[in-house]
Amino acid sequence: xxxxxxxxxxxxxxxxxxxxDDEITYDTPLISSGFVDxxxxxxLKVFLEKKFNISIPDEEATPEAFDSVNKIVDLVNGYLExx
Amino acid sequence: xxxxxxxxxxxxxxxxxISEKELGYKKGAVINIxxxxxxxxxxxxKSDKVALYHEGFTGExxxxxxxxxxxxxxxxxxxxxxxxxxxxxxxxLFMDKIPELYLSFLxxxxxxxxxxxxxxxxxxxxxxxRLENAxxxxxxxxxxxxxxxRKIIDKLPGLRHIIIVDHNxxxxxxxxxxxxxxxxxxPVEKLExxxxxxxxPSVLHYTSGTTGQPKGVRHVHYSLISQYLTTKxxxxxxxxxxxxxxxxxxxxxxxxxxxxxxxxMGVTQCVLDKGFSAESWYKFIEKYRVTMWYxxxxxxxxxxxxxxxxxxxFDLSSLRHLASVGEPLNAEAVIWSEKxxxxxxxxxxxxxxxxxxxxxxxxxxxxxxxxxxxPFPGISGVVLDPNTCQPIEEPGRVGLIAFKPGWPxxxxxxxxxxxxxxxxxxxxxxxxxxxxxxxSDGYFWFIGxxxxxxxxxxxxxxxxxxxxxxxxxxxxxxSAVVSKPDQVNMEVVKAFIxxxxxxxxxDDLELSIMNFIRKxxxxxxxxxxxxxxxxxxxxxxxKIMRRILHAxxxxxxxxxxxxxxxx
Numbered sequence: 001x002x003x004x005x006x007x008x009x010x011x012x013x014x015x016x017x018x019x020x021d022d023e024i025t026y027d028t029p030l031i032s033s034g035f036v037d038x039x040x041x042x043x044l045k046v047f048l049e050k051k052f053n054i055s056i057p058d059e060e061a062t063p064e065a066f067d068s069v070n071k072i073v074d075l076v077n078g079y080l081e082x083x
Numbered sequence: 084x085x086x087x088x089x090x091x092x093x094x095x096x097x098x099x100x101i102s103e104k105e106l107g108y109k110k111g112a113v114i115n116i117x118x119x120x121x122x123x124x125x126x127x128x129k130s131d132k133v134a135l136y137h138e139g140f141t142g143e144x145x146x147x148x149x150x151x152x153x154x155x156x157x158x159x160x161x162x163x164x165x166x167x168x169x170x171x172x173x174x175x176l177f178m179d180k181i182p183e184l185y186l187s188f189l190x191x192x193x194x195x196x197x198x199x200x201x202x203x204x205x206x207x208x209x210x211x212x213r214l215e216n217a218x219x220x221x222x223x224x225x226x227x228x229x230x231x232x233r234k235i236i237d238k239l240p241g242l243r244h245i246i247i248v249d250h251n252x253x254x255x256x257x258x259x260x261x262x263x264x265x266x267x268x269x270p271v272e273k274l275e276x277x278x279x280x281x282x283x284p285s286v287l288h289y290t291s292g293t294t295g296q297p298k299g300v301r302h303v304h305y306s307l308i309s310q311y312l313t314t315k316x317x318x319x320x321x322x323x324x325x326x327x328x329x330x331x332x333x334x335x336x337x338x339x340x341x342x343x344x345x346x347x348m349g350v351t352q353c354v355l356d357k358g359f360s361a362e363s364w365y366k367f368i369e370k371y372r373v374t375m376w377y378x379x380x381x382x383x384x385x386x387x388x389x390x391x392x393x394x395x396x397f398d399l400s401s402l403r404h405l406a407s408v409g410e411p412l413n414a415e416a417v418i419w420s421e422k423x424x425x426x427x428x429x430x431x432x433x434x435x436x437x438x439x440x441x442x443x444x445x446x447x448x449x450x451x452x453x454x455x456x457x458p459f460p461g462i463s464g465v466v467l468d469p470n471t472c473q474p475i476e477e478p479g480r481v482g483l484i485a486f487k488p489g490w491p492x493x494x495x496x497x498x499x500x501x502x503x504x505x506x507x508x509x510x511x512x513x514x515x516x517x518x519x520x521x522x523s524d525g526y527f528w529f530i531g532x533x534x535x536x537x538x539x540x541x542x543x544x545x546x547x548x549x550x551x552x553x554x555x556x557x558x559x560x561x562s563a564v565v566s567k568p569d570q571v572n573m574e575v576v577k578a579f580i581x582x583x584x585x586x587x588x589x590d591d592l593e594l595s596i597m598n599f600i601r602k603x604x605x606x607x608x609x610x611x612x613x614x615x616x617x618x619x620x621x622x623x624x625x626k627i628m629r630r631i632l633h634a635x636x637x638x639x640x641x642x643x644x645x646x647x648x649x650x
Binding site for chain 2: 015016018019022029030031033034036037038039040042043047050051059063064065067074
C-alpha cells in the first residue's frame with residue numbers, strides 16, 4: 001500500500017511540481033489546486049494504467065477521483081482488487 | 084428588456100459611434116483602455132463598487148473595488164516605469180488567474196506599453212518562441228513559473244526584467260529578477276496616463292497557425308469600442324450584474340471579455356482560480372449569486388457529464404443569461420442547459436484576430452440550437468465561394484467565413500509578420516479560416532476549420548509546432564499530428580510517429596513522449612493518443628499528407644491520393 005502511495009506521490013512531484021517551495025503530500029489537492037490540469041490528467045492516467053497494468057474507464061477518471069494521491073491510490077486499489 | 088432590444092432594428096440603425104458616445108470618446112482624442120476600465124469608472128461615482136471577487140483554490144477570497152483596481156494598476160504602472168519600461172515596450176503577463184494578472188493588465192496599458200498575456204501552463208519552448216518573437220522587455224510572473232523563464236533567459240538578451248509577484252524573500256533573486264509584492268507597495272494615487280490614441284497598440288495575443296511559428300496578433304486601444312458594445316449587447320451586462328467569465332486571460336476571451344468588457348462597463352466580476360470540477364463551479368455560482376455566465380463548450384459538456392442531479396443540489400436561481408465561446412456549441416448542450424438551468428447557452432463566434440464577437444446569438448432572438456447565430460450589427464459577415472471569393476447567396480451552401488474589414492477591434496497586424504497578415508485577406512474580405520453555411524433565415528452554421536489547426540477545448544494548437552517539438556525527442560524519427568474527435572474537448576491532439584532505429588515501442592516510451600511535449604509546449608499540445616507507424620503518408624516530393632491521417636481519424640473520405648508517394 002505504502003509502495004503504491006509513494007510511487008504515485010513521487011511521480012506527481014517529479015512530473016507536475018513547478019515550484020519547489022510547494023509541498024505536495026498524499027492529501028494535497030492536485031486538480032483543484034492547479035498542479036494537474038484536465039489535459040495533464042491524461043498522462044497521469046496513462047502512467048497509472050501502464051504502471052499497475054489496469055484500465056481506468058474515462059467516466060471513472062474524474063477530477064474528483066484524481067484530486068489527491070490518496071484518492072488516486074483508492075481508485076487504483078479498487079482496480080487491483082478486481083484483478 | 085435586453086440591452087440590445089430588437090436585433091433587426093439595431094442592424095438597420097447601426098453605427099460604431101453609438102459606442103463612442105457612450106464611452107465619451109471623440110475621434111482623435113486620447114483613448115486608453117487601462118484608464119477606461121478603472122479611473123473612468125471611479126469618476127462616474129463607482130469607486131466603492133466591487134470590481135473583482137477573486138477566490139483561489141484554498142478558498143481564500145480577495146475583494147477589490149474599482150478604486151482598488153485604479154490604485155493597484157497605478158502602482159504597477161509606476162513600478163514598471165521606474166524599471167525603465169516605456170510606451171510600446173512589450174510586457175508579458177505569465178501568471179495563473181491571480182488578481183495581479185488582472186491588475187497588471189491595466190497597469191501596463193496605462194503607461195502605454197503593450198500587454199503580452201501568455202497562458203501560464205505553457206512550457207519553456209512555447210514561452211521562448213513567443214517572447215523572442217515579440218522582443219519582450221519585461222515579464223511579470225509567479226515564483227512557480229519562474230523556473231521556465233530561467234531556463235530560456237540566456238537566449239533572450241532583450242528580456243531585461245523578470246518581475247516576481249510572490250517572491251520568497253528567504254531565497255536569493257537571480258539575474259534580472261526583481262521582486263514586486265503589491266500588498267507591500269505604497270499605493271500610487273496619481274499616475275500620468277500615457278496618451279494612447281485609437282491606433283496605439285494595446286494587446287499582443289499569440290495564436291497558432293498551420294505552418295510556422297505562432298503569430299502575435301496586435302490589437303489597438305480603439306478595440307475598446309467594439310469590446311464594450313458587444314459586452315453590452317451580447318452578454319447583456321447591466322449595472323447590478325455579477326459576471327463570471329471562466330476564460331483565462333492568457334487567451335483573448337479572458338482579456339476582451341474577462342477584463343475589458345465588464346470593467347469598461349463598471350460591472351462586478353468574479354474569478355475562480357481553481358481547477359475544474361462541476362461541484363466547485365456550481366458552488367461558486369451559488370456563493371456569489373452569479374447572474375451572467377460566459378463559458379466554453381468543453382466546460383459545458385463536462386458539466387453535462389457530471390449529471391443533472393448535481394445541478395439540483397445548488398441554488399442557481401441568480402443566473403439570468405448564459406453564453407459560450409471557443410468552439411462550436413453543439414445543439415445537445417444548448418438543449419441541456421435550457422433543461423437544467425432554464426436558460427440556453429447562447430453561442431458566440433469570434434477569434435483572437437477579430438478581438439470581439441462577430442457572430443452571435445442575442446438575448447431575445449430566436450435560438451436555433453447548434454447555430455452560431457447572426458453577425459453583430461455593423462459587422463458584414465458572409466460565407467465565400469472558395470474558388471471565386473464571392474459571397475454565396477444560396478442558403479445551406481458551405482463556404483469560407485469572411486468579414487468586411489473595418490470594425491474597431493480588428494487586428495492591425497501579425498507582429499513581425501506582415502506577409503502572413505496580408506494572407507488573411509482576399510478580394511476585400513478578412514478570411515477567418517473556418518467554414519460554415521448560412522440558412523434561409525440568415526443563421527450561420529459552423530462546419531469546421533479550413534486548415535489543419537487543432538481546436539482542443541477552445542484553444543488552438545498548431546500541428547506544426549507539436550511535430551517540430553516531437554522530433555526533438557530522442558526516440559522520434561518523424562511525426563504527423565492531427566486532431567482526433569473527443570466527446571468533451573471536441574478535438575484532441577493525436578500523433579503518428581515513426582521511431583528511430585534502436586527504439587522500440589513500450590509503455591515508458593509513450594509516457595515519455597507525452598510528458599516531453601507537455602513540459603516543452605503545454606498540456607493542451609500533449610498528444611492524448613500516439614500511434615506508432617512504420618512510415619507516414621507523403622507526397623512524391625516528401626511532404627507529409629496530414630489530411631489522409633485526419634480523414635481516417637474522422638471517418639471521412641480520404642479524397643485524392645494521386646500525389647501519394649506509394650500510389
